[in-house]
Amino acid sequence: MVDKENSETEQPLKTGFLDKAKSHLKGIVLGGLGILSAAAVPVWQIYFVETSDVAIEITAISRVESDRFKVALDTDELQMLEPYIPENLLYEFNYLGQRGDKIDFPEFSLDILFTAYDKAKQDLKNISITKTKLLQSIERIDAYLDPANQQYPLDEFRVSELKSWDLSNHIDDAEAQYFENQVLAITRDYSQMEFNAQAEPALNLAALAFLLNDVKEDITDVISESNNRHERLRDDIRNIETQLQKLKNQQFEQNTFFTVDAVVSNSGRASTSLRPLALMRVQISDNNYVDIRLEQQRYSDQSELLPSSTNMLSYRSLELSSFPSEDQALINTFWGSTGRVQMYAMDTQQNVFSSNQIAFVDNRNQKVILDKLKEVASKQVQ
Incomplete structure (x- = not known):
């Protein structure tokens, strides 16, 4: 059996609460959006705005004879x-x-x-x-x-x-x-x-x-x-x-080492630093490759990448005599022929960046650059 007197009393209370909520709905919604926006701004800045964005381009690879060979x-x-x-x-x-x-x-x-x-x-x-x-x-x-x-x-x-x-x-x-x-x-x-x-x-x-x-x-x-x-x-x-x-x-074949010059740019809005070690992978075929450890030269002077900046970095490998004999054979066989090279570097936030791919040969990329310049120069003359 329903208590009609109590139900009739509760009905006006609910109606009054809904009416008040409707009258303040706009303010409630705007307040909630403000809270969400305040919380979202740091996340947006951290993950989408104030982050580093590193790109690596290998500009030259050289094979240098060691002066320690006597x-x-x-x-x-x-x-x-x-x-x-x-x-x-x-x-x-x-x-x-x-x-x-x-x-x-x-x-x-x-x-x-x-x-x-x-x-x-x-x-x-x-x-x-x-x-x-x-x-x-x-x-x-x-x-x-x-x-x-x-x-x-x-x-x-x-x-x-x-x-x-x-x-x-x-x-x-x-x-x-x-x-x-x-x-x-x-x-x-x-x-x-x-x-x-x-x-x-x-x-x-x-x-x-x-x-x-x-x-x-x-x-x-x-x-x-x-x-x-x-x-x-x-x-x-x-x-x-x-x-x-x-x-x-x-x-x-045994007492040479590699030097790699790379242009490293940071187009993001946060600075970062690359770690001193990098990896150069020489891809011989789909399942055949050689990894060469590289060490950044002048690390203390050039490792930091400021926002919207570009650095020229130089890397050097150990002498080939320290490599396993199988790797030495592959490097000596494919240097200057069909091998392709890509470099990998890591920053202090553990982010790994990969470079462009170039031929595994001394200064081949310089010829590509020169050919491109000649092509543009020829078009302008015409």
Whole structure:
């Protein structure tokens, strides 16, 4: 049984509440929207507005030969290059520039050895010229030593004649300087000379003749040694080239590293920083690839990416000798051919970004850029 009196009392109360709610509905709705908007703004700023937006474009890949690769002259053929290597790499020198002992077991870069090899080849071409010049010096000495030769009297020999023979290019520098000093002492040390009635100095011709015979003996030895050395050099020059090329291939295949230059831009409204390590994947085929670890150079100076900014970043890999042998073989096989490269980097918020893909070859992308520039330039000329 329903209590009619109570139901009739509740009905006016409900009606009054609904009427009041309707009259304030607009205000309630606007208030709720305001609350929702206030809560949504930070979320929108964090996830849609004030975020970083990083793009990476590889601009160049280079394969660089390591300067740590050194070679000892440990074969008979390579030892023949020693006369063509700079002295400062073969001997110790003090702070005054004075030469000391010879360095034990010196090692040289391939650039030094190839330069020495080029000098050796040039020396082979000049052998007849050098021999002719030295023989002419011996002929001149014989002329001064011949009493019957009136054209070259011994008492007119001077140090300028000796210097014109360029002995320092053929014998030890110290020995050549000694000869020059002795000639000066004989022909210019007037305090030790006797003078005739006309006050003319009398040279010690016996000492001068003995000295010229010493010079002749040294030049003769140089010609003999030069002939023997150059005969061996002529016979082994191809073996030297073969050995150097083999070492060059070894350096390229094991003692090179990669450098990668990339343009990294942040078009977002929040700054970020890339981590110092990156990954370069060389895709050989669908299921065949090599991963190369890269380390960012000058990380402390260039890692931060400000909003709406662009940085040029450089990366470097370890030397190939540290890679597994299988990876070394793949890299050496596909470098400069069909491989494709893509780089991956991570920022401090653990976001991973991938780059464009370019060919696995040194500076191939530069040709693409140049071709594009030529194409645009040609259209403008038309």
